[in-house]
Amino acid sequence: MPELPEVETTRRILEPHVVGRRVLGLEHDDPKKYRHTDLAVGREVLSTRRRGKYLIFPLRGGLELIIHLGMSGSLRLQPGGHTRVRLELEGTTVFFNDPRRFGRLLVVPAGEYSAMPTLARMGPEPFSRSFTARLLHEHLQQSCSALKTVLLSQRPVAGLGNIYADEALWLAKLAPYRPACKVDAAAARRLHRAIRRVLRRALSLGGSTLSDGVYTRPSGEPGYFQIEHKVYGRAKQPCLRCGRQVATMVVGGRTSHYCPVCQR
Ligand SMILES: [Zn+2]
Structure with a gap:
């Protein structure tokens, strides 16, 4: 399962490819699993963050795109054999590859994590000063x-x-x-x-x-x-x-x- 080092590595590599770009489309075929993705379309990705094993892309207009890689998910710059979601941005496409389909991707109002209790109640980041x-x-x-x-x-x-x-x-x-x-x-x-x-x-x-x-x-x-x-x-x-x-x-x-x- 991707853990902090894998998720943070992913964030660092994707950051220059996504920040400052508008979302042109978010394509998938499972609206139950990948929720409210239409809300992201047309909005600029303002930055990238990571909280525990969650990736958070703040979007213009007070929304966040949240991605959890689950057991087997990865975000890639080329399509893989198990692409579940295509995130089309100006000038680049990010592919969410997830063979076992435990990953999640959803758009929420910034900071509204009630659908994700683990994220809502996450402990301190291991490299933060608050983790003593x-x-x-x-x-x-x-x-x-x-x-x-x-x-x-x-x-x-x-x-x-x-x-x-x-x-x-x-x-x-x-x-x-x-x-x-x-x-x-x-x-x-x-x-x-x-x-x-x-x-x-x-x-x-x-x-x-x-x-x-x-x-x-x-x-x-x-x-x-x-x-x-x-x-x-x-x-x-x-x-x-x-x-x-x-x-x-x-x-x-x-x-x-x-x-x-x-x-x-
Ligand atoms: Zn021993």
């Missing part, structure tokens, strides 16, 4: 669900999905199944540092392109962080810290990779 180890600790104290489940909720911090939660938990030496409320202040500091470190490095490498190849940059180029994955996708291979086999376990419905020895 202390705030992370306070959030974790409020739930005794599995630590990884709490991280995936987007409430303690925005932008983590299955890959980067597993990587950050490995780096912080914390088990994905540990109750969040049992994470002490020192461990929360390790986790805070690990989240930033993993996301920063992944962003610098353009995100992760897995063997399914569903995520690529808009140019078609892959990301390269998968080469540096420490646990994700390494089941039964030796832990790069202690040498024991990396294990998997389903936590909150998601397959999680972790080291049963050095993550507690």
